[in-house]
Amino acid sequence: MPNSSATAVTSAALLAHWQGHRRLTRRLIEAYPEDKLFTHSIGGMRTFGELAMELMSMGAPMVRGTVTGDWQTSWDRNPRPKAEILRAWDEATTEIDELWKQIPPERFSETIKAFGQYEGVASDLLLYVIDNEIHHRGQGYVYLRSLGVDPPPFYDRS
Amino acid sequence: MPNSSATAVTSAALLAHWQGHRRLTRRLIEAYPEDKLFTHSIGGMRTFGELAMELMSMGAPMVRGTVTGDWQTSWDRNPRPKAEILRAWDEATTEIDELWKQIPPERFSETIKAFGQYEGVASDLLLYVIDNEIHHRGQGYVYLRSLGVDPPPFYDRS
Numbered sequence: 001m002p003n004s005s006a007t008a009v010t011s012a013a014l015l016a017h018w019q020g021h022r023r024l025t026r027r028l029i030e031a032y033p034e035d036k037l038f039t040h041s042i043g044g045m046r047t048f049g050e051l052a053m054e055l056m057s058m059g060a061p062m063v064r065g066t067v068t069g070d071w072q073t074s075w076d077r078n079p080r081p082k083a084e085i086l087r088a089w090d091e092a093t094t095e096i097d098e099l100w101k102q103i104p105p106e107r108f109s110e111t112i113k114a115f116g117q118y119e120g121v122a123s124d125l126l127l128y129v130i131d132n133e134i135h136h137r138g139q140g141y142v143y144l145r146s147l148g149v150d151p152p153p154f155y156d157r158s
Numbered sequence: 159m160p161n162s163s164a165t166a167v168t169s170a171a172l173l174a175h176w177q178g179h180r181r182l183t184r185r186l187i188e189a190y191p192e193d194k195l196f197t198h199s200i201g202g203m204r205t206f207g208e209l210a211m212e213l214m215s216m217g218a219p220m221v222r223g224t225v226t227g228d229w230q231t232s233w234d235r236n237p238r239p240k241a242e243i244l245r246a247w248d249e250a251t252t253e254i255d256e257l258w259k260q261i262p263p264e265r266f267s268e269t270i271k272a273f274g275q276y277e278g279v280a281s282d283l284l285l286y287v288i289d290n291e292i293h294h295r296g297q298g299y300v301y302l303r304s305l306g307v308d309p310p311p312f313y314d315r316s
Contacts, residue, residue, distance in 0.1 A: 004170040006263035009281050012162040017285055042200070043303025105164035123167050127175055128313075131292050135312060138296025145201025154293060155286075 011108065014123075015100045018130050019093065020157030024088055025055065025137050031055055031144060038079035040143055048143050051136040053077045062114060062129045063099040063106045066107060067121050079131065088148040107127040161294050169266065172281075173258045176288050177251065178315030183213065185248055185310040187240065189302060196237035198301055206301050209294040210243055211235045218250040220272060220287045221257040224265060224280050229273045 009017070013081060029052055033040075046054075054077065061073035079117035108123040144151045167175070187210055191198075196207035204212075212235065219231035264283040276283060302309045 001170055001173075001259040003259060003261055003263045004168065006169040006261075006266060007167075008169045008172040008266045009165075009285070010162065010267075011164040011166045012159055013279070013281060014166040015159075016297040017282065018219045021289070042300050043306070045300065045303055052203040099159040101161060103161055103164075105161045108164060109168075121171070123171060124175065127167070131179070132312070134289050134292040135296040135299075137291040139300050141293075142200050142203065142297050142300040145203055148201070154290070 016060060021130060021133060022093055024121060024157055025133055028137055028140050029085060031152060033147060034082045036147055037082055040147060042143060042146060048140045049079060050077045055133050056088055056092055058129045060095040063096050065114055067099050067102045180251055183291055184313055186295055186298050187243060189307060189310060192240050193307060194305055195240055200304060203266060207237060207297045208235045213291050213294060214246055214250055216287050219254040221253060221254050225257050225260045225271055236287060
């Protein structure tokens with residue numbers, strides 16, 4: 001393929017892209033009715049609160065591990081107030097910005113083992129974490145609609 | 159940011175990443191009960207059949223436009239048999255592979271106007287199309303579960 005090794009997405013662009021998604025996910029958490037966050041579900045799937053906790057256990061920890069090799073994360077999915085989740089979300093946003101600029105340029109194409117078990121090229125693993133957020137947030141859109149709440153528009157990442 | 163302009167994702171990696179997602183989306187379409195494809199919905203949202211049609215109207219046409227400047231696409235979302243959707247999906251898969259290698263390397267960072275109305279950096283617009291697929295497929299996961307069907311695993315892109 002003639003353009004195989006061309007840069008499709010730079011480091012700065014991927015971070016900006018992800019942080020745009022994170023702003024949208026934050027709005028979804030904010031829009032979610034507090035009393036439904038850890039109770040509402042469809043088809044036996046996890047609650048949006050549990051999904052949000054999963055996203056937080058993968059986001060900043062993924063970047064931290066990519067930079068430092070420290071793959072610690074939390075498996076706690078217990079219910080907590082929405083304000084606490086939003087506070088942790090914002091802390092993670094700052095942490096991701098700080099850590100991202102410490103990713104060595106060559107690291108993106110190196111093979112690493114995330115969280116001691118997921119082996120792959122670092123950029124694929126980072127994309128996986130972003131995609132997983134989009135995927136579960138899409139699920140959250142349906143939950144919200146089923147609760148009669150209009151979710152924030154998908155295209156707005158401001 | 160010291161690694162700002164580092165390559166996070168190459169052209170070949172982004173294509174492979176997308177085609178992996180496309181294989182998963184195809185499996186979801188395949189798993190969907192034919193009689194529910196254009197009838198089942200939650201919270202007043204579009205059916206998964208309509209969403210699949212939207213994804214097809216954005217996928218190959220986005221790459222075609224990026225290469226050729228021809229932004230034609232279809233707005234037809236009328237119900238049709240699943241087999242027809244899968245056939246069109248497979249044709250688009252081949253078309254995307256063919257067109258992708260014709261993207262000039264510098265195009266990814268150029269500002270273009272997709273479909274005559276969405277102005278942005280080409281790589282952001284390509285990512286948008288991929289993300290939109292993940293988003294609506296996540297919606298499809300909930301629809302499928304609500305119909306009592308186990309969706310294919312998210313992590314398997316083979």
